[in-house]
Amino acid sequence: xxxxxxxxxxxxxxxxxxxxxxxxxxxxVEEFGESDxxxxxxxxxxxxxxxxxxxxxVTGDDGDIQTIVEFQSRIDEVMRGxxxxxxxxxxxxxxxxYLQKKWFSDxxxxxxxxxxxxxxxxxxxxxxxxxxxxxxxxxxKDISYRCEELSAExxxxxxxxxxxxxDLDAPTERIREPIEAYNEAVTEAFDEFRRSASARxxxxxxxxxxxxxxxxxxxxxxxxxxxxxxxxxxxxxxPTLLEYASYSRSKLDHYVDDPDRLKHxxxxxxxxxxxxxxxxxxxxxxxxxxxxxxxxxxxxxSAVNRIEPAVVEHLRRVASLPRETEYDRLRNSAVVxxxxxxxxxxxxxxxxxxxxxxxxxxxYDRLQTALAEFPERRR
Numbered sequence: 001x002x003x004x005x006x007x008x009x010x011x012x013x014x015x016x017x018x019x020x021x022x023x024x025x026x027x028x029v030e031e032f033g034e035s036d037x038x039x040x041x042x043x044x045x046x047x048x049x050x051x052x053x054x055x056x057x058v059t060g061d062d063g064d065i066q067t068i069v070e071f072q073s074r075i076d077e078v079m080r081g082x083x084x085x086x087x088x089x090x091x092x093x094x095x096x097x098y099l100q101k102k103w104f105s106d107x108x109x110x111x112x113x114x115x116x117x118x119x120x121x122x123x124x125x126x127x128x129x130x131x132x133x134x135x136x137x138x139x140x141k142d143i144s145y146r147c148e149e150l151s152a153e154x155x156x157x158x159x160x161x162x163x164x165x166x167d168l169d170a171p172t173e174r175i176r177e178p179i180e181a182y183n184e185a186v187t188e189a190f191d192e193f194r195r196s197a198s199a200r201x202x203x204x205x206x207x208x209x210x211x212x213x214x215x216x217x218x219x220x221x222x223x224x225x226x227x228x229x230x231x232x233x234x235x236x237x238x239p240t241l242l243e244y245a246s247y248s249r250s251k252l253d254h255y256v257d258d259p260d261r262l263k264h265x266x267x268x269x270x271x272x273x274x275x276x277x278x279x280x281x282x283x284x285x286x287x288x289x290x291x292x293x294x295x296x297x298x299x300x301x302s303a304v305n306r307i308e309p310a311v312v313e314h315l316r317r318v319a320s321l322p323r324e325t326e327y328d329r330l331r332n333s334a335v336v337x338x339x340x341x342x343x344x345x346x347x348x349x350x351x352x353x354x355x356x357x358x359x360x361x362x363x364y365d366r367l368q369t370a371l372a373e374f375p376e377r378r379r
Contacts, residue, residue, distance in 0.1 A: 008363040011143050012370045018136040019374050025129040032122065034129075036087055041123040043082040044116065047092060050074050051109055058104045068104065075099055088119050140376060143367050150364040157357040163332050163340070164348050170333035175321050176285060182314035183282045186300075189308035190278035197307075198235045199228045205306055209280070212299040217280045221272060227265035231258070238273055241266050283318065286334040290322035 029037055054071040079096050082089065095112045194202060203225055209217040228234035233241060233256050244255055245267035252259040266273070281303060287293055297319035304311050321327050336345065347353050 008366045015139045015370055015374050018139055022132045022136050025132045028125045029129045037126045040087045041126045043086055044119050044123045046078045050078055055109050059106050091119055147367050150360050154360050157353055160353045161357055163336050166332040166336040170330050172330050172334045174325050175330045178317045179283050182318050185311045185314045186281045187278040189311050193307040194238055196237055199238050199241055200234045203228050214296050214299045215280050215303045221269050223265045224269050286338050290327050
């Protein structure tokens with residue numbers, strides 16, 4: 001079952017139960033001291049590891065004196081590493097003494113494991129604490145992940161709720177037509193600029209666009225910039241350079257001094273140059289909110305002025321829309337008409353979005369309260 005399929009109540013109940021289990025497990029460990037028990041656990045695991053490693057080698061027909069001596073030597077090494085003040089140290093000593101035999105059977109190892117049973121029980125307390133702590137932390141992670149899901153869900157529901165009063169019959173053409181007129185004009189202007197301006201002018205324009213984050217042109221590759229700025233073909237328009245790059249080297253030798261350098265700079269990055277268009281200068285439909293549109297128009301004005309100042313007049317009409325029209329209402333209508341699914345429209349019409357939003361917020365608050373009540377490091 002995914003986190004989203006588990007209710008907030010289930011997650012909180014699970015965390016509460018695991019917090020109680022964690023407290024109980026910690027109390028059982030602290031009865032002997034966690035540090036002492038962990039030292040005991042290390043000793044126990046080292047000892048039993050040797051038992052498990054050599055059991056098959058030294059019992060039955062497979063046993064030989066050399067392997068048995070090796071086994072007993074490794075047990076002695078383990079014993080030297082166990083502090084004498086460790087809990088139940090005498091049990092380890094008794095087991096070590098018992099293992100000083102010439103031959104072994106399975107029953108000998110079973111006997112040693114029986115002797116170690118009281119130690120195993122104490123070590124289990126540490127294991128239980130670690131396991132319980134891990135389950136507790138995992139549940140907190142599940143709750144945190146669910147909170148992230150809910151936060152995104154709440155943002156989406158708030159967006160939908162803001163469109164609840166949208167008028168689908170609103171005259172959205174009042175804002176669409178100026179935007180379309182600008183988009184057509186700027187597309188034509190950029191296409192002409194790319195077709196006729198020198199590649200150096202185009203590169204300079206693209207480099208300047210790095211100052212304007214809302215006008216998201218992809219920066220030209222360094223190899224293109226270097227070639228266009230330093231070599232004579234940079235004075236040619238980009239279509240001419242692309243045509244040159246398609247020539248064979250023998251034919252290109254008649255047009256440029258260094259065919260290989262042009263091939264590497266232009267043909268290698270042909271995909272970048274081919275996809276370079278007016279997209280970043282266009283305004284999406286539906287358009288952004290009024291505040292975003294204002295900043296976008298400012299940056300676009302600086303960009304468009306560099307390629308065709310006459311297009312700025314179209315942009316001024318777009319920038320004036322929030323002042324001269326019921327922009328928010330018209331935009332909301334456009335968003336509903338263009339972007340909402342049938343399901344989202346139905347939820348808006350029936351008023352279920354507000355109910356969903358209230359439920360999601362309550363679930364989010366409950367989970368956040370649980371995270372605060374049961375912190376990562378719990379005493």
